[in-house]
Amino acid sequence: MKHTMRALALASIAALAVTACKKEEPAPTAAAAPAALKAPAKDDNAGWKKYLQEVVGQNLGATTNSPFLYYLPPESDAEFAGSYERQLESVKTALARGVQPGNMLAFGSSASTKMADLIDAAFKDVPADSMKGVRVLFIGNAAENARVQTIVQPKGVEYTFVEAK
Template identity: 50%
Template sequence: MSRTALLALLAVVALSACKKEEAPKAQAAAVAVPTNGDPNAWQAYASDVVKKNMDGVNSAPFVYFLPEESDPNFQDQYDAQAEKVKSDLTRGILEGNMLAFVSPASAKMGDLVIASFADVAAGSMKGVKVLFIGQAADNERVKAAVAPSGVNYVFVEAK
């Protein structure tokens, strides 16, 4: 084989390899929003949404979940999550982290976020992402509560 033919063959192989790398990768189907209060379904949904919003996040996200309000242990779980969020915020959240909030009880989760951010110092959370997965009716009030802290707020409507 001549040297020119060999170079041409190598060029063709290299180009075909590049084309294979450029082929779009099949994405997994999105997890649908649960139509009931099944906590496992909600957690799978939350995991899917969180994964899709990890851009700019450098470590494992803090994910806070509340069951539906009809759950017999709702108040205990609400109190525990509120304490956990407050504790995490008091310790401080570093730039490049994410706090994700999700619940079939969107209004109650909104209340929890608002109460938790009440004492956060203005501008103290720059570079932190807050992801709120809930109902559109709760978006603006949650956004207003977290904005002074300087977070990058992202809302995903659970519909």
């Protein structure tokens, strides 16, 4: 699933890059703001995957490498517990190896509380100020924002929150 999400994220970013290179289109007269995105229904797994890719694309900022997107399916999914354990192990492994500056770790799910739990468990053993130059994007419920921010900011990351609404 991790490879699928990375491939989908890369494909969407590549499509944006190719589209941006068209020179025959006239330049817009006013700066276009990013389209406001609406979160899909809580149990719409495919809709959430697409939504998260679009939100990540709008929040790349100064990220110089392909983002790492960590996603949990809806809690109603029969494979939720297994997906949670696999994603937790994947994040822990990435953090243990070290994340280089210029990278983005994006976390999102309709199961926002469980995603915050995953972030808490994964970042528990990361040393303070060891992730300077790394961007962490959390896409979830506003109720989880302060909790996630408290967990990741001491690690030195640039933290961004996008409310899924």
